[in-house]
Amino acid sequence: xxxxxDLLPGTLDMLVLKAVSLGKLHGYGVLLRIQQITEGALQxxxxxxxPALYRLERQALIESEWGTSDNNRRAKFYRLTPAGRARLGTxxxxxxxxxxxxxxxxxxxxGEI
Amino acid sequence: MVILTQLIGRARAAWRVLWRSRQLEREMxxxxxxxxxxxxxxxxxxxxxxxTEALRLAHIHFGGIEAHKEAGRDARGRRWIDALATDLRLxxxxxxxYKGLTFVGGxxxxxxxxxxxxxxxxxxEMLTPALPFDQGDRVVSVRxxxxxxxxxxxxxxxxxxxxGRLKSIDDLAAFRTIQHNLIAPPAPPEPIQLAEITASGFxxxxxRALHGRPLLPSDEAADAPPVLVIGYQAWRMHFTADPHIxxxxxxxxxxxxxxxxxxxxxxxxxxxx
Numbered sequence: 102x103x104x105x106x107d108l109l110p111g112t113l114d115m116l117v118l119k120a121v122s123l124g125k126l127h128g129y130g131v132l133l134r135i136q137q138i139t140e141g142a143l144q145x146x147x148x149x150x151x152p153a154l155y156r157l158e159r160q161a162l163i164e165s166e167w168g169t170s171d172n173n174r175r176a177k178f179y180r181l182t183p184a185g186r187a188r189l190g191t192x193x194x195x196x197x198x199x200x201x202x203x204x205x206x207x208x209x210x211x212g213e214i
Numbered sequence: 215m216v217i218l219t220q221l222i223g224r225a226r227a228a229w230r231v232l233w234r235s236r237q238l239e240r241e242m243x244x245x246x247x248x249x250x251x252x253x254x255x256x257x258x259x260x261x262x263x264x265x266t267e268a269l270r271l272a273h274i275h276f277g278g279i280e281a282h283k284e285a286g287r288d289a290r291g292r293r294w295i296d297a298l299a300t301d302l303r304l305x306x307x308x309x310x311x312y313k314g315l316t317f318v319g320g321x322x323x324x325x326x327x328x329x330x331x332x333x334x335x336x337x338x339e340m341l342t343p344a345l346p347f348d349q350g351d352r353v354v355s356v357r358x359x360x361x362x363x364x365x366x367x368x369x370x371x372x373x374x375x376x377x378g379r380l381k382s383i384d385d386l387a388a389f390r391t392i393q394h395n396l397i398a399p400p401a402p403p404e405p406i407q408l409a410e411i412t413a414s415g416f417x418x419x420x421x422r423a424l425h426g427r428p429l430l431p432s433d434e435a436a437d438a439p440p441v442l443v444i445g446y447q448a449w450r451m452h453f454t455a456d457p458h459i460x461x462x463x464x465x466x467x468x469x470x471x472x473x474x475x476x477x478x479x480x481x482x483x484x485x486x487x
Contacts, residue, residue: 128245129252147253147275148282151246156289161223176248177241184220 113145113153115196118181118189121163127176128154154179162188228291242286250276353418354383373412387415389484394467401452408466409484416443419483426460426475433474440471446479 120126120134131154132147157163162185170176181189230238253272257263263271276282287296309316373388380386389411397403416428424446433441442464444453453459453473462473 127248129249132249146277147249148246148277148279149285151242151249151282152285152289155286159224159227159289159291161220161227164223170248174248174251175244177245182219182223184216184223187216 112196113149114157115189115192116143116145117150117153117157118162118185118192121179122181122186122189125178125180127168127170127178129176131179157185161185238290242283246276246279246282250279349420370412385414385417387412387418387484389415391485395465396452397465398452398462401454404452406448406452407485411484415484419481421478421481421483423475424478426473428475428477440466440469441474442466442471443475443477444473445477445481449476 116135116139117131120131120138123134123138126134128150132145132150135143135145154163154165158165158179162182163179164182165177165179167175168178250269250272253275254265254268257268257271258265261268273279370388373386376386389409392408392410393405394408395403396406411429413429413431413434421428423443426443428443429441432438444459449455449459453462456462459473459476463470464473465471
């Protein structure tokens with residue numbers, strides 16, 4: 102397995118929002134999708150997903166309903182709300198700003214100081 | 215609009231937390247159980263593990279269920295309600311356990327409340343005093359503003375006129391204090407304080423005379439004989455509590471006046487009640 106990074110706090114919420122934005126998912130599906138879209142580069146302790154889901158649900162950024170999974174079992178599905186979509190947008194923007202700033206700082210060469 | 219739906223969503227979530235906590239617990243259990251089972255199935259499929267091994271590994275991947283559940287409850291915002299409920303239960307148990315302390319504390323609170331209530335009553339009396347009559351809080355004093363144009367005013371005429379016309383006032387009375395010489399043998403003549411008052415004054419106090427009667431409107435007629443109502447102290451001091459006082463004629467300020475009534479002890483209206 103390639104080297105994996107630990108998750109910064111707060112980024113898990115963002116990843117969950119992103120995963121759910123791509124379609125209705127149950128908790129396990131969210132995990133699989135996160136692994137998929139990060140190409141396995143990030144380690145997520147699987148159980149930690151649920152507090153994140155509940156937290157986001159409490160903030161009404163996602164909403165849930167019980168349904169049936171592919172293999173005919175009862176599962177709780179999560180879906181993005183309009184507020185969640187808006188939040189995802191702002192979070193992504195500020196993340197990109199932050200990442201850009203750090204990247205620029207790290208690529209500063211001796212000559213540019 | 216987004217904010218409103220968000221608020222509604224949060225309110226609904228808070229409601230569920232409050233009243234459906236057991237259901238939420240069950241749901242959380244079901245969700246996590248489902249997750250572990252799915253992971254175990256995947257491990258069996260992709261890594262060819264047997265059931266028990268897959269399940270064990272799946273649990274490891276998941277992490278400590280109880281810890282995640284606790285975090286989940288936290289995230290739901292149930293913590294403070296749980297803490298409050300626990301504190302309340304503990305508090306009640308302690309109250310029951312230390313009965314003596316509870317009793318003393320309750321007593322102290324009762325005393326403090328009593329003092330506070332008394333202070334309030336005192337302040338109330340001071341700020342809005344009421345005469346100790348029947349419905350004394352309804353007695354008000356009406357002042358007539360000085361109007362320089364009319365000079366000496368005929369208060370009695372004003373009282374008669376206005377008493378009838380004022381709608382918010384039932385009885386209107388007027389009085390003035392005056393000093394006269396009282397000649398009531400066998401006591402020596404002496405000056406006494408009097409209040410010349412309209413009969414309605416007695417109507418306002420709604421106090422019955424101890425002996426005889428108070429002043430009546432009939433006494434105000436121009437041709438009515440002069441009458442006098444005396445106070446309890448005056449009856450004892452000047453008339454030696456004469457039991458036959460009613461109907462006795464004395465000389466007041468040179469005028470023959472009949473005593474028609476004695477008021478009960480403590481009645482000092484209108485001067486000093």
